[in-house]
Amino acid sequence: MSQDNSRSSSTRDAGSITLQDIALHAGVSRSTVSLVLRESPLVAERTRHKVQRSIKALGYVYNRGAAALRGNRTATLGVVVYDIANPFFGAMVAGIDAALSREGYVSFLANSADSPDRQQRFLERMREHAVDGILLCPAEGTDPTLIDTLATWGMPCVQVLRHVGAPPFDYAGTDFRLGVCQAVDHLVGRGHERIAFLGGHAEHSATRERWEGYRESLARHGLNYQRLLRATVTRRDGFALIQQLMAEATPPTAVICHNDMVAFGAMLGLKRLGLTPGTDCAVVGIDDVEEAELGDPALTSVATYPYAIGEEAARLALRRIADPDGTREQVVLAPRLQVRASSEAAIEPSSSTLALSSQHP
Amino acid sequence: MSQDNSRSSSTRDAGSITLQDIALHAGVSRSTVSLVLRESPLVAERTRHKVQRSIKALGYVYNRGAAALRGNRTATLGVVVYDIANPFFGAMVAGIDAALSREGYVSFLANSADSPDRQQRFLERMREHAVDGILLCPAEGTDPTLIDTLATWGMPCVQVLRHVGAPPFDYAGTDFRLGVCQAVDHLVGRGHERIAFLGGHAEHSATRERWEGYRESLARHGLNYQRLLRATVTRRDGFALIQQLMAEATPPTAVICHNDMVAFGAMLGLKRLGLTPGTDCAVVGIDDVEEAELGDPALTSVATYPYAIGEEAARLALRRIADPDGTREQVVLAPRLQVRASSEAAIEPSSSTLALSSQHP
DNA sequence: CGATGTTTTTGGATTGATCTAAATCTAGAG
């Protein structure tokens, strides 16, 4: 019982090797080992090698938790999205992951499922885990003061894709207004004068931007047919809305859809009516998901590059962490219209500006 | 300069309130506050309330990092998938997230992009962050000894969807073999005798299971037409393979595809040939993604319930963390065939077992 | 009242790394 096993002997019971053990093995102090681990230029070459050999020999595993306690970085980030099952967010998360892992960061991911409550709980947990920052795609119905709360917490936060609260804030997204303008310009160039917009729900920045782009371009081109149908943003909505729209007295000759899911639904709805997408009515989507290219017909779509948005958002967060009081930045990527069969054909422009003549008499 | 500011005064500079501060405020000891936080039954009701009031009053934030250092739980999990952009994994991650957050866990997510190197780096980082366990969808080409390595680390690991290494291991997935059998049974019931299988790459457990299911059911039904085309698992592959297949001397009357993406490609390929999916050739997919229902025609598919798989995997991981030496478990969910228009029609069975007659003379 | 047994509460050690300021150890100059 009097067996005095000196602490930090060769191998601890549960294989937990610490700096102390390495220091002993290499014949230096704990501090020196710590410096080697952090690649400090202070330590001499010979010593560095000696220590590194000991690290290898003992199979040491760095304990980031302990490091974070004394230091003030955890090298972790919290990421909140509202629909991880949507391939758009999948690609975005892949971009975030790529940018972060390059810098040695890892990220906690949570799916708010558009519930502000779930979102709130997750953010609180992130605070307890002391993440260095947050990437937030705000859930629908998020209280705009949330951003101030996070600021009070001293928690860097980059909003992505959508944003709430008053500027200035950090934000990474795409220029939906410009994207919709590109789509309208393209359609007008093909002779379209009756262009409708399908989908978009609630009062979200990302939805507002699209709608504004739509209204502005119509005005710029002097078109006075305007038809904007609100709805959620699923394939089902596209399917239903297009059928409703084509039954109107003066149906559109082209539709721009809130995203590709809605656009696929719209194309399907046209087929159901015996019409051919791209010929009887042009269809343009937004996002340019992989499936767009392989649709029937191939779907014209505004590419929004979710992977790149994710990368930018991550970069922005890392910059803000490094310089918490720097001026807030908004990174807005330019989208690019990808023209395909669903809108390629030019149509006969009607002579009247009012554009009331039926298309196929 | 002799201003002795007693440490842990009312409010620290950077708003970091600790147990000590609460103890002072409530007039108890640090230990008692800790017990209250962990909802220990040891502490008296009156004291508990007093402490809780102080916690509220001071705006205390629990520091999980510090807790993890002394305790031995971090309440975190590492999740590795190989293609987060795939909606299937999106749904699975949503299931994982739901199950974990119910238990107060959060998860680090990484996308291996099917690179064993990236996967390895991430796993090592997870070890440094001392996660309680790992959910792993092994990347293609993963060294089977990886599982042993993780065991050496003392790191609980649940494999998901695919598995490598020798049993016993923890695993959650779906019974692909059964799923394919269900598809074959259904097609045979509709009169099909020439059923092909499209796609599946490399030597993965999930692919092997599908192929075995295919071969076994053909044998069980005494069919001797067998055509299995290997390829990767994209829409593009389906598009190319089906056209190659229909050009053969004896084309199949039905195809089962590795997943829904391949199936969509196959349907598109049939249309390109002027054939009607579901009439000229039945098509069955696997996964039953949301788009299946809205395809043209609606796609028959084997539902594999990714959300449920994610939930099961997470539950299994938590069980293993609670009992590291418990016997390994394999949770294999039963898939269910969802019959839709792409395979609904019955065809005239050929008289010859060899099934050489052409279908539309 | 003191002995005994339960509840509650507590101080001090511990976890594993980082920080700071001070202690060494060079090497070159005077």
Added chain:
DNA sequence: CTCTAGATTTAGATCAATCCAAAAACATCG
């Protein structure tokens, strides 16, 4: 040979919690 500037190395305190064993408070009973 001493002195100093520069390069290395180090001891000890610190971060914010948990664990443990022992102390204090309280109740019960002969």
